[in-house]
Amino acid sequence: MTVLPKIEAFAADLTAIRQDIHAHPELGFEEVRTAGIVAEKLRAYGVDEVHEGLGGTGVVGIIKGTGGGNRRVGLRADMDALPIVEDSGVPYASTNPGRMHACGHDGHTTMLLGAARYLAETRDFDGTVVLIFQPAEEGLGGARRMLEEGLFEKFPCDEIYGMHNDPNSEPGKVNVTPGPAMAGAAFFDITVKGVGSHAAMPHQSRDPIVIGTALVQQMQSVVSRNTPPTKPIVLSVTKFNAGSAYNVVPDAATIAGTIRYFHQDVIEMAEARMRELCAGMASAYGIEIEVDIRNVFDVLMNDPELTTAYVEAAASVVGAENARESTEQASGSEDFADMLKVVPGAYCRVGHAGSVPLHNPGFVLDDGILPIGASIYARIVETRLPKVGS
Structure with missing residues (x-):
C-alpha cells in the first residue's frame, strides 16, 4: 500500500478532525457546526474559493491546478449523521443525544478534507477541482437540493467521484461496480x-x-x-x-x-x-x-470508462491486487446517484477494519481508512487532470 507521503504526514490531523466531527454529529440540513469546520479548514489549507450555504448547509471549494486546463473534476463527500443513540464505547462518542455518525460520513468528510489539503499544497494537476461537501444524504434529499439550487450551473464538472467506507470488506480493498451499482x-x-x-x-x-x-x-x-x-x-x-x-x-x-x-x-x-x-x-x-x-x-449508475479510471487511480494507492471492478450490486442506496444522473462519474467502496455493520449503534470507523481515502481522491484528480508533458 502506497498512501501519498504528504497525506501520511498529516494522518494524525485527519484522525483528530474525524473524531471531533464524530463527537458532534448533526442530522441532515442541521450540519451547521460541521459545515463551519469544513469551510474553516478549506480556507486554512489555501483553497482558492470557499462557498457556503448551497443546499442549506452545503460547502463547495475550488482548487485550481498549476496548468491552464479547462477540465473540471468534482469530488463529493456527505456530512450528515443518523438519528441513532450511540453505543460504541469509544472515548469520542457522540455528545449530541440521539445523534450518531453510524454510517461513516464523518470519515467521508475528513477524507475529502485530506485530499483538499494535499491538492491545495501540491497543485500537481492541470485544471480545476470542485470539492462538494453535501448535507442530508440519509433520505432527506441533500443532493437534489444542491442540484435544484444550481450546483453544476455554478460549479460545472466534467466528471465526479465519491466514495463510501465498507466494514464488510477487507481493509484497503477498493471495489467499483460499473453500471447499476446501488439500488x-x-x-x-x-x-x-x-x-x-x-x-x-x-x-x-x-x-x-x-x-x-x-x-x-x-x-x-x-x-x-x-x-x-x-x-x-x-x-x-x-x-x-x-x-x-x-x-x-x-x-x-x-x-x-x-x-x-x-x-x-x-x-x-x-x-x-x-x-x-x-x-x-x-x-x-x-x-x-x-x-x-x-x-x-435513484439507481446509482457508475460510468464504465470512469469506473476503470477510478480503479486504476485506487490501485496506485492500495496496489493492483486490492483494487478491482466488481460485479456486486448493493441493495443499499446513495443519493450521489442524483449527481451521477447529471455528470458522469463513479462511486467506490473502501474496506476497513471492524465487524459491526453500518447504521448500528455500535459501529466504529477505522481511522486507518482516512489517509487511504484521501490519497485515492487525490490520485483520481492527478490522473484525470494530468499536467501537460507529464
Whole structure:
C-alpha cells in the first residue's frame, strides 16, 4: 500500500478532525457546526474559493491546478449523521443525544478534507477541482437540493467521484461496480382507517390491526409472486404503529417501510401492486386505506470508462491486487446517484477494519481508512487532470 507521503504526514490531523466531527454529529440540513469546520479548514489549507450555504448547509471549494486546463473534476463527500443513540464505547462518542455518525460520513468528510489539503499544497494537476461537501444524504434529499439550487450551473464538472467506507470488506480493498451499482429506493406510508371500539366488543369495530397485519403479509407476495427472479427487489415493512390502551380497539394503524430496486419496470409494478392490494383490502373491509409511495433515491449508475479510471487511480494507492471492478450490486442506496444522473462519474467502496455493520449503534470507523481515502481522491484528480508533458 502506497498512501501519498504528504497525506501520511498529516494522518494524525485527519484522525483528530474525524473524531471531533464524530463527537458532534448533526442530522441532515442541521450540519451547521460541521459545515463551519469544513469551510474553516478549506480556507486554512489555501483553497482558492470557499462557498457556503448551497443546499442549506452545503460547502463547495475550488482548487485550481498549476496548468491552464479547462477540465473540471468534482469530488463529493456527505456530512450528515443518523438519528441513532450511540453505543460504541469509544472515548469520542457522540455528545449530541440521539445523534450518531453510524454510517461513516464523518470519515467521508475528513477524507475529502485530506485530499483538499494535499491538492491545495501540491497543485500537481492541470485544471480545476470542485470539492462538494453535501448535507442530508440519509433520505432527506441533500443532493437534489444542491442540484435544484444550481450546483453544476455554478460549479460545472466534467466528471465526479465519491466514495463510501465498507466494514464488510477487507481493509484497503477498493471495489467499483460499473453500471447499476446501488439500488434505487422508495419510502412508503400507509394509513389504515378503521373503526375503533371497546376491546370487549370487537364486533363493533373494523379492526385496523387485523386489517393491517393481513396487508403486511399480502405485500410480501409482491416480491415472491409478482417479480421476475432475475430482477432483484427488496420490500421491507419497518414500522407498524397502532393503539394506545389495553382495552381499546384503535381506529387507525400506520405502516411504513422501503422498497429497493434496480429496474424501473419493477418499481412501477411494485407500486401498482401495493396500491391494488390496499384498495382491495379497503373494499373487502369497508374502510379507507391511504397510500403514499415516493421516490427517495435513484439507481446509482457508475460510468464504465470512469469506473476503470477510478480503479486504476485506487490501485496506485492500495496496489493492483486490492483494487478491482466488481460485479456486486448493493441493495443499499446513495443519493450521489442524483449527481451521477447529471455528470458522469463513479462511486467506490473502501474496506476497513471492524465487524459491526453500518447504521448500528455500535459501529466504529477505522481511522486507518482516512489517509487511504484521501490519497485515492487525490490520485483520481492527478490522473484525470494530468499536467501537460507529464
